[in-house]
Amino acid sequence: MTAIGLRPATSADSEYCFQLHKAAMGTYITAIWGWDEQIQRDFHTRVFTPDRWQIITADGSEVGMLHVEHRPTEIYLARIELHPDHQGRGIGSQLISSLLHQARQQDRDLTMDVLIVNQRAQALYRRLGLHEVTRHGENDIKIRMSTKRPQPDPIHRS
Secondary structure, eight states, X not given: OOOEXXXXXXXXXXXXXXXXXXXXXXXXXXXXXXXXXXXHHHHHHHHOOTTTEEEEEETTEEEEEXXXXXXXXXXXXXXXXEOGGGTTSSHHHHHHXXXXXXXXXXXXXXXXXEETTOHHHHHHHHHTTOEEEEEESGGGOEEEEESSOOOOOGGGOO
16 A cells, blocks of 8 residues: 655755646647747746645655645645556555545535646546536637536526
């Protein structure tokens, strides 16, 4: 059994998080927008917030990052990225299951966005009990998934 841990990110983790993002998400970003190293570095500089991010460890090694926002009615999983060498080992499932448990205990929903091209992540989230709520972003490139069931369209009610 892998010992999974979380530690606060620090400013020294910036390059690690950028390289992790490139390894974990580069294929998906390339499929939608194309990978431009400078644009991605500029984006990383804008969004890297070490006081909100956590580094995921497995058996003492750094394997990914996590960013969770605790909102009034939901727990929003803003970002979870695992290095491809550590995907498929149950690490993401265990972390998300823990967030699902926390959300149930606090009577909140767990919500996240996933890129439409990331079929593997969508399948994981569905297996863990999340549902597609809506699609959004330019050309509907993101899927909002949540434990909250989508509301029926009032126009189509019988």
